[in-house]
Amino acid sequence: MLDYNQPIETGAIPENGAQFDVIVVGGGPGGSAAAAYNALNGCKVLLIEKGVWPRDKICGDAVGGKSLSHAKELGVLDLIDESPHYVVDSILFGSANGAEVRVMLPKEAYEKQGLQSGYALPREQFDYLMFHKCQEIVRKNGGSVMQGFNVTDVDVEGEGVNARIVGVRGNFGKSDPQELQFSSALTIGAGGYNCPVSRTITLDVFNEPHRDDDHFCGGYREYWDNVEGLEGNEGQIEIHFVDEVIPGYFWLFPVGNGIVNVGIGMLISEERKAKKKGHWRGLKKTQDWLIREHPRFKDRFANSTMIAGSAKGWQLPFGSPRKNPPSHQPRRGAMAGAMTVGDAASLVDPFSGEGIGNALLSAKLTSKHFDKNLHADGFTTEAAEAYMEELWEILGKELSNSKTLQKMMKWKRLTNWFINKANRKKEIGTIMSEMIASKEAQTELWNPWFLFKTIVLP
Numbered sequence: 354m355l356d357y358n359q360p361i362e363t364g365a366i367p368e369n370g371a372q373f374d375v376i377v378v379g380g381g382p383g384g385s386a387a388a389a390y391n392a393l394n395g396c397k398v399l400l401i402e403k404g405v406w407p408r409d410k411i412c413g414d415a416v417g418g419k420s421l422s423h424a425k426e427l428g429v430l431d432l433i434d435e436s437p438h439y440v441v442d443s444i445l446f447g448s449a450n451g452a453e454v455r456v457m458l459p460k461e462a463y464e465k466q467g468l469q470s471g472y473a474l475p476r477e478q479f480d481y482l483m484f485h486k487c488q489e490i491v492r493k494n495g496g497s498v499m500q501g502f503n504v505t506d507v508d509v510e511g512e513g514v515n516a517r518i519v520g521v522r523g524n525f526g527k528s529d530p531q532e533l534q535f536s537s538a539l540t541i542g543a544g545g546y547n548c549p550v551s552r553t554i555t556l557d558v559f560n561e562p563h564r565d566d567d568h569f570c571g572g573y574r575e576y577w578d579n580v581e582g583l584e585g586n587e588g589q590i591e592i593h594f595v596d597e598v599i600p601g602y603f604w605l606f607p608v609g610n611g612i613v614n615v616g617i618g619m620l621i622s623e624e625r626k627a628k629k630k631g632h633w634r635g636l637k638k639t640q641d642w643l644i645r646e647h648p649r650f651k652d653r654f655a656n657s658t659m660i661a662g663s664a665k666g667w668q669l670p671f672g673s674p675r676k677n678p679p680s681h682q683p684r685r686g687a688m689a690g691a692m693t694v695g696d697a698a699s700l701v702d703p704f705s706g707e708g709i710g711n712a713l714l715s716a717k718l719t720s721k722h723f724d725k726n727l728h729a730d731g732f733t734t735e736a737a738e739a740y741m742e743e744l745w746e747i748l749g750k751e752l753s754n755s756k757t758l759q760k761m762m763k764w765k766r767l768t769n770w771f772i773n774k775a776n777r778k779k780e781i782g783t784i785m786s787e788m789i790a791s792k793e794a795q796t797e798l799w800n801p802w803f804l805f806k807t808i809v810l811p
């Protein structure tokens with residue numbers, strides 16, 4: 354078993370001014386995968402990460418089937434299987450009035466792909482294994498990898514429609530930082546919600562919005578030991594639509610060995626509204642209250658302790674469609690010389706909060722759209738447009754459906770009624786299982802007759 358607490362050896366750093374086919378900014382799951390997929394396509398890649406492994410990432414730690422299929426393709430799944438993890442066999446949904454339904458995840462659908470239903474494991478561990486394997490692939494294919502390099506500037510040549518991203522510069526090392534610059538035909542922005550590449554594309558070059566409080570979510574996470582009912586290494590994860598954070602939710606995701614990732618998330622625009630009305634205490638205090646005082650949760654935490662240092666907040670850039678976007682949905686994510694992936698492209702599911710799967714999917718798509726021979730003089734505007742269009746063609750429908758579900762959660766009575774009904778009617782549980790396993794099944798959910806027949810009729 355790979356020891357994910359050890360530093361990762363990433364080899365010699367390239368010479369200042371070196372040229373690559375592809376530079377990837379950010380070594381989270383999206384960046385690691387984008388670097389590996391492009392290296393496997395024969396590209397000379399530079400993978401840059403500002404942190405130094407091992408490093409934490411604030412998350413719910415649920416790694417679904419979509420993520421696991423990419424992890425398998427990149428040879429990371431075996432490493433995960435060898436290391437401690439929690440196997441998710443079901444999701445328990447709780448409504449504001451306390452109704453609950455446990456939705457079993459269809460093992461057969463995943464097993465057909467050679468996968469389990471889904472895992473939960475700390476991102477410190479998952480990201481380590483992804484980065485470890487992907488940096489090996491990059492280096493085996495003639496590329497370079499740097500940790501501790503903070504990209505501060507993105508180099509742009511030309512202006513307006515002729516603008517092209519040609520490389521990056523930044524500081525390497527902490528105590529006596531060295532300023533370095535690298536160039537490439539393609540730069541991939543994978544630096545998360547505040548990625549310098551995506552900020553350059555949207556704000557600096559196209560003067561389009563980057564951040565949008567209606568589509569950005571605040572998230573807060575803690576690790577707790579010994580929460581009642583979540584002790585083993587296989588079982589349910591829990592999502593509770595409690596009054597205090599609707600349309601967001603309170604989650605309890607076990608990661609194995611008795612440790613549970615406990616957190617809450619809420620749209621930033623909804624937090625603002627609640628603040629204005631004077632009844633918002635902030636994510637941390639709300640979670641504290643849920644754990645210590647809420648009648649449904651306090652007893653389950655009676656013998657638990659929070660793991661010191663695990664209380665942290667972060668942001669989730671949702672992929673929900675914007676109203677009247679100036680160019681692309683969910684926002685502009687590519688231009689001549691650059692593509693963005695994962696959180697840098699704002700692709701987190703607005704209902705479930707899952708972002709790893711779409712980060713990996715978009716990472717793979719970059720390798721389909723970049724051809725080092727065709728784009729030797731630079732990744733073109735036409736290719737950038739084709740990437741954005743295909744990405745939205747693949748994800749647009751499911752992200753839009755998830756936005757509808759997110760909006761529906763605001764109607765508390767409807768959620769209460771639906772969860773109550775789902776608890777009593779087996780077919781609804783089956784639909785929910787299929788929806789989670791296969792995004793295609795969501796299409797059926799929006800068929801009005803099907804909905805009426807399954808949900809409304811007794």
Ligand SMILES: Cc1cc2nc3c(=O)[nH]c(=O)nc-3n(C[C@H](O)[C@H](O)[C@H](O)COP(=O)(O)OP(=O)(O)OC[C@H]3O[C@@H](n4cnc5c(N)ncnc54)[C@H](O)[C@@H]3O)c2cc1C
Pocket residue numbers: 378379380381382383384401402403404410411412413414415416417502503504505543544545546547548549571572573574616618667668669694695696697701706707708709710712
């Ligand atoms: C509270 C919370 C709960 C969540 N729960 C889940 C969940 O249960 N399941 C799920 O699938 N998703 C979840 N998500 C979403 C998920 O965490 C993200 O979608 C996912 O991490 C995106 O991966 P990424 O590689 O695009 O970006 P990130 O994981 O953010 O990685 C970006 C990387 O870029 C590096 N970087 C940033 N700036 C620079 C720079 N200037 N120079 C060099 N490197 C840089 C960072 O250090 C980081 O390593 C959650 C998110 C939050 C905040």
